[in-house]
Structures are given as C-alpha cells and as structure tokens.
Amino acid sequence: MVAYQRYVQLSQSRNSEERGQAAHMAALAYLGHKGPADEQAALYAALMNFLDDPSVKVRAALAYGLLHSEHAPRPIMLALAQDAPVISRAVVQFSPVLLGSDLMGIIRSGDPDMLVAMTARPALSQRVALALVRQGEPDLCVRVLERADISLPDDDFIALADKWGDDARVRGVLLKRRDLPGIARLHLVERVRAALSDLRIVKGSVQPRRLERLLRDGCDNAATAIGEREAGRGARGYVAAMAEGERINARLMLHALVHGHVLFFADALAQLSGAPRAKVFTILDGGSRAALHALLTRCGFTPAVRNLLARMVGHARKADLADDIAARHYVVSLLIEELIAEHDGVLPPSLDEAFAYLNEQNIALARTAARGVMPAFAAEAPDEIMLPDMSAGRLALPAA
Structure with a gap:
C-alpha cells in the first residue's frame, strides 16, 4: 500500500512517469474504494485534476486505470474520449460507461480512426451499428457486418446489398450473414453472376453459350434454394418480393x-x-x-x-x-x-x-x-474387352 503523503509527492513530481504512477494509483483506489464518502470525494477530485496534466503519459495512465470499469466516472471518461488520439481511441473502444448517445455524438464528428475503434467495442447497440454502416465507408460496413452479435433490420440489409453489391469484400461479408434476408441474398448472387461473366479468365475458359447456361442455372438454383430456406423459416417476404418483381x-x-x-x-x-x-x-x-x-x-x-x-x-x-x-x-x-x-x-x-x-x-x-x-465398372471387370483396337486408324470430324 502507498501512503497518501507518498501519493502527493508522486502527483506533484516533475517526472511524468511518477505522476503517471500517481494517476493510475488514484484510479484504482477510486474504483476499489469502500471507505467514507469524504475520502471518495477526495479521490474523485484527484482524478479530475489529472485531466489537466500536460503529459499524455499521465492522462493515458489515468485512462488505463479506469478503462474497463463500469463504475468509472462518466464525466472523466467523456473528457478522456476527447483527449489525444491514443487515449480517445482506447476509451471509445473499451469503456463500458459510454452510452449510445455518447457514441452517436462521436459518430457525428466523423473522425475515421474513432469510428474504426468504435466498431471493436465489446458491445455495440443496433442504433450505433446502423449509424456506422450508414456512413458510406466499405471498411466500416465490413467491420460491423463481421460481428455476429449485431443484428440489423431486414430493410437495412436490403439497402446494403443494393449499395454494396458490386464491392466484393462487403458482398462476401453480407453473404456470410445467416440473418441476411433471402431477397438481399439473391440480389448479391446475381451480382456475383455479373462479376463472373465479366472476368476475362472466366470468359476465356468457358464457351460463351455454355457459360451463360451455367450461370443462369446457378442463379436458378440459388433462387429456389434461398426460397426453400426462407419457406422453412416461415418467412413470406421473399416469395412476395419475387412475385412482385414478376420473377416467378x-x-x-x-x-x-x-x-x-x-x-x-x-x-x-x-x-x-x-x-x-x-x-x-x-x-x-x-x-x-x-x-x-x-x-x-x-x-x-x-x-x-x-x-x-x-x-x-x-x-x-x-x-x-x-x-x-x-x-x-x-x-x-x-x-x-x-x-x-x-x-x-x-x-x-x-x-x-x-x-x-x-x-x-x-x-x-x-x-x-x-x-x-x-471406373467403378472397370474395377469390377478389369479383363473384359469393351472397345475394338483403334490404333490403325485416325479419328477426325468431317469439318475438322
């Protein structure tokens, strides 16, 4: 244990390392405090004082001590969320005391690094997740959509599929979502078909008419397989959308x-x-x-x-x-x-x-x-003679 007098000496030191130790100790003491109220008030005041320290190291030590606690003082965490980038990003990513409304204000600021940090929070509300994907940045969309703990409304999934259907990275993440609505999944499959048909390596490997048949058959199979899954779940929106679009x-x-x-x-x-x-x-x-x-x-x-x-x-x-x-x-x-x-x-x-x-x-x-x-038949009758000897002649099509 460290005596208060020693703490005062550390907090008033000209050495930022020692002041950082004092800030971290004050944070831990506040979170673990079980004594009288005036003592807790003194610890709270000490935490507030460290917000004005000129050293980023000291303020970072304060943030580190409070970062993961649900009992950290909100005013202090909000102040740290507006501090230097190395501090604010950590607070936005980890602090559980920040509310959805706090995060919405940060989203409106439009700081790309802060938005990326926000997508890595242990828990993210649907409201915040929607605000992030509506920023129009593919990287943010991917980060949010990769999280299985976040669900989005069907209309937003459909809008995302429509907007990012031609972006292979976002499209792939969307297709991995088990909660993706069927009509959005079918739209993405059709975008995959269009992308494949435009690839030079594909067009150069498969005869055009056969390629068209293969892709069309694949889309038909996708449409009915998705419909089968949606019907099994009791979802009626997929077949209604198909009928409305005259695709049945x-x-x-x-x-x-x-x-x-x-x-x-x-x-x-x-x-x-x-x-x-x-x-x-x-x-x-x-x-x-x-x-x-x-x-x-x-x-x-x-x-x-x-x-x-x-x-x-x-x-x-x-x-x-x-x-x-x-x-x-x-x-x-x-x-x-x-x-x-x-x-x-x-x-x-x-x-x-x-x-x-x-x-x-x-x-x-x-x-x-x-x-x-x-091959299976030949394995059972390896000595049976099936074909005449063709070594004497040459085969060629008449038009060859």
Missing part, C-alpha cells in the same frame, strides 16, 4: 421441383394463387389432377405450362428429388419423352422455354450421374 416463371417453378425445393414451390403457388398455404400443400401432396389444374389456373399459367407442371408434380410424388440425382435425371428424361410423344414432336411455342430448360437439365444431370460409373 415456369422455368423457376420447374427448377424448384426438379431439385426438390418443394417448400418454395408451394409458397410460390400460394402467393400467386392467393390460396392458403395449408390447402396448397394438401393439393400437392395428394390432390386430384383437376384440383391441381385449378390451382395452377389461379396462378395464371398457360394451359400447356399447367399440364407440364401437373405432370412434374405427379412424378415428384413418387421420387426423392431432393437428394437422389439419378431420380432427378430419370424424371426429367421421362417428362421430355412424354412431351414429345404428346405433341408428336411439335411442341407449342408456350413450352419453348420450359422444354429448353428440361433439355439443359437432362444433360447436366446425366453428366453428374455418369461421373465415376465407368
């Missing part, structure tokens, strides 16, 4: 069924038809073909598309399309054969887009299902 079409509905995203498919039908969700599920699960056609009619689909979707629902009832790739391939192949047979090979124009999608999916699913089949 036959291709997307087929994609949802082919990939087993039935919750999104049902939510989309409920949104388009205005029917209760429970009734839609009942019809999809075991309703008659007439009931299914009536539901699809209320959704505004053309007769040819209604017939196609009804056929797909019938096949989906008998197969596990969510996880079984072979089942998906089988159902899509069967549907293509049925359409060709039904229309004698001359499909109506209203089915052109859907039929093109089914053909694309048939090829993609066949490729996926075929991977590894022949």
Whole structure:
C-alpha cells in the first residue's frame, strides 16, 4: 500500500512517469474504494485534476486505470474520449460507461480512426451499428457486418446489398450473414453472376453459350434454394418480393421441383394463387389432377405450362428429388419423352422455354450421374474387352 503523503509527492513530481504512477494509483483506489464518502470525494477530485496534466503519459495512465470499469466516472471518461488520439481511441473502444448517445455524438464528428475503434467495442447497440454502416465507408460496413452479435433490420440489409453489391469484400461479408434476408441474398448472387461473366479468365475458359447456361442455372438454383430456406423459416417476404418483381416463371417453378425445393414451390403457388398455404400443400401432396389444374389456373399459367407442371408434380410424388440425382435425371428424361410423344414432336411455342430448360437439365444431370460409373465398372471387370483396337486408324470430324 502507498501512503497518501507518498501519493502527493508522486502527483506533484516533475517526472511524468511518477505522476503517471500517481494517476493510475488514484484510479484504482477510486474504483476499489469502500471507505467514507469524504475520502471518495477526495479521490474523485484527484482524478479530475489529472485531466489537466500536460503529459499524455499521465492522462493515458489515468485512462488505463479506469478503462474497463463500469463504475468509472462518466464525466472523466467523456473528457478522456476527447483527449489525444491514443487515449480517445482506447476509451471509445473499451469503456463500458459510454452510452449510445455518447457514441452517436462521436459518430457525428466523423473522425475515421474513432469510428474504426468504435466498431471493436465489446458491445455495440443496433442504433450505433446502423449509424456506422450508414456512413458510406466499405471498411466500416465490413467491420460491423463481421460481428455476429449485431443484428440489423431486414430493410437495412436490403439497402446494403443494393449499395454494396458490386464491392466484393462487403458482398462476401453480407453473404456470410445467416440473418441476411433471402431477397438481399439473391440480389448479391446475381451480382456475383455479373462479376463472373465479366472476368476475362472466366470468359476465356468457358464457351460463351455454355457459360451463360451455367450461370443462369446457378442463379436458378440459388433462387429456389434461398426460397426453400426462407419457406422453412416461415418467412413470406421473399416469395412476395419475387412475385412482385414478376420473377416467378415456369422455368423457376420447374427448377424448384426438379431439385426438390418443394417448400418454395408451394409458397410460390400460394402467393400467386392467393390460396392458403395449408390447402396448397394438401393439393400437392395428394390432390386430384383437376384440383391441381385449378390451382395452377389461379396462378395464371398457360394451359400447356399447367399440364407440364401437373405432370412434374405427379412424378415428384413418387421420387426423392431432393437428394437422389439419378431420380432427378430419370424424371426429367421421362417428362421430355412424354412431351414429345404428346405433341408428336411439335411442341407449342408456350413450352419453348420450359422444354429448353428440361433439355439443359437432362444433360447436366446425366453428366453428374455418369461421373465415376465407368471406373467403378472397370474395377469390377478389369479383363473384359469393351472397345475394338483403334490404333490403325485416325479419328477426325468431317469439318475438322
């Protein structure tokens, strides 16, 4: 323990190191004080006096002693928050006595270093977090969004996705957020698609038409997968936004069924038809073909598309399309054969887009299902002769 007389000697020393020791001791003594009130008042006065010390070292020693305490005097901490940068940044980052209103005043000052320090506070209110991300600085957005303990309103997430969709760093942090609204996530996926399609290394590696198909299929899968997740959470805003933007079409509905995203498919039908969700599920699960056609009619689909979707629902009832790739391939192949047979090979124009999608999916699913089949078969029958000897001739396409 240090006697008061010794403390007075240290506090009046010409050596800033000794005055710093005195400031730190006074801070600790104040926080741990359990004696009479007049003694505490004297300690408080001593802390106030150190605010006027000309040495940054002394004021920093005072701040260090009070920095993490919830019982530090607010007037002193507010004064230190306006001190030299090395002191103010530490106070803003760590002091728990600063209120949201205090932090809002600091935000209005616009000091970049102070704002960065604020993003590292142990606890940050939603109000302060929103004020920080609305500053329009990508670095601040990233720092705030990386914190899983801070939640933001859906509208602000959507606004951030719209504003920073082309910034890869902010976009990546937003996509990692589990609480990101589905419609904002889809918007960011579309920005990723645009960015990929503009990359020289991508355009130079993949034939343009195939690249367009791959990116479009990826976006379709993202749209229905996000919709499936949102539907599972009971969120209705995503499918409502999709319908309002007229983004629910036959291709997307087929994609949802082919990939087993039935919750999104049902939510989309409920949104388009205005029917209760429970009734839609009942019809999809075991309703008659007439009931299914009536539901699809209320959704505004053309007769040819209604017939196609009804056929797909019938096949989906008998197969596990969510996880079984072979089942998906089988159902899509069967549907293509049925359409060709039904229309004698001359499909109506209203089915052109859907039929093109089914053909694309048939090829993609066949490729996926075929991977590894022949090596596995050859491993079981290594001595079987499969191919003729081709060493004598050369192969070339006629136009090559």
